Amino acid sequence: MSGEKFGKIIGVVRSTVSRLESGELRLDEKQAAALDQHFATSGHFLRLLTYAKLGHDPDWFKEHVSYEARAFLLKIYELALIPGLLQTEEYARACFEAAGVEDVDAQVAARLARQKTLERSPRPLLWILLSQNVIEWPVGGPEVMRRQLGHLLDATRGSDAILRVVPRTTGATIGLDGAFKILSVAEGDVAYTEAHGGGRLILATQEARQFGIRWDRIGGNALPKDASRSMIEQVMEDMR
Incomplete structure (x- = not known):
C-alpha cells in the first residue's frame, strides 16, 4: 500500500x-x-x-527532547529540582554527582546543550510551577543555590515566562504525585513524566489533556507571579 x-x-x-x-x-x-x-x-x-x-521505552527521554526543541509552549511542574532547561552548570553538576553517574562532564554538557532551545527566535513560552521545596533545598550548597535562584529569576523575567511557586502551606495537592511537563508543538500537546531510571512520554491526546488539567489544578494553589518572585528573593537573602 x-x-x-x-x-x-x-x-x-x-x-x-x-x-x-x-x-x-x-x-x-x-x-x-x-x-x-x-x-x-x-x-x-x-x-x-x-x-x-x-x-518502558529507553528512547522516551531522547524523543521528549526532540519535542522540547521545537515546542512553542512549555508547561513545567517540578516537585524537587530546578527544571533542567534553567539549571546552572554548578547546580547540574551537583545533581549528577549526587546521582553517581559515570561521566558527569558529559551529562552536564548534554543538559546545558538542551538549554539552547531557549535561544530560539521566537523563544518558546515558559509557564513554570515549582514546589516550595525546589527553591529551598540547597543543592550544591548555599552559594551554588543562591546563584541558581538568581539565574532562575533572570531567565524568567520577560513577558514570555511565568514563574509561580506552590507554597507548603497549601498542604496536600495532586502535585505531590510527581514532576511532569507538557510540550505544545504544531501537532498538538504531548506530556512527559519524570521517574527514577527514566520517564514516560505521553503522546495520546486524551491522556496528555489530563496532564493539562493536572497542571491547572496545581496552578490553582500557586502564589501569584510577584509573590512567587518575592519568596525566591527572600530565600536567596536567607542563604547569605
Whole structure:
C-alpha cells in the first residue's frame, strides 16, 4: 500500500506516514481505531497500542527532547529540582554527582546543550510551577543555590515566562504525585513524566489533556507571579 493511500486511512499526509514508519512519530488512539475499522481487525491495533504504552521505552527521554526543541509552549511542574532547561552548570553538576553517574562532564554538557532551545527566535513560552521545596533545598550548597535562584529569576523575567511557586502551606495537592511537563508543538500537546531510571512520554491526546488539567489544578494553589518572585528573593537573602 502506498504511503499516500495509508495516510488517507488514518487522516494524515504522506510525510507523516514516513515519520511513523521510521519511528519518529507514533500512532495515537484515533489512528489505531481508524486502522481497526478499515481492516476490520476488531480492536487489534488499539490493543497493541495499549500494551506498548504499558512498557518502558529507553528512547522516551531522547524523543521528549526532540519535542522540547521545537515546542512553542512549555508547561513545567517540578516537585524537587530546578527544571533542567534553567539549571546552572554548578547546580547540574551537583545533581549528577549526587546521582553517581559515570561521566558527569558529559551529562552536564548534554543538559546545558538542551538549554539552547531557549535561544530560539521566537523563544518558546515558559509557564513554570515549582514546589516550595525546589527553591529551598540547597543543592550544591548555599552559594551554588543562591546563584541558581538568581539565574532562575533572570531567565524568567520577560513577558514570555511565568514563574509561580506552590507554597507548603497549601498542604496536600495532586502535585505531590510527581514532576511532569507538557510540550505544545504544531501537532498538538504531548506530556512527559519524570521517574527514577527514566520517564514516560505521553503522546495520546486524551491522556496528555489530563496532564493539562493536572497542571491547572496545581496552578490553582500557586502564589501569584510577584509573590512567587518575592519568596525566591527572600530565600536567596536567607542563604547569605
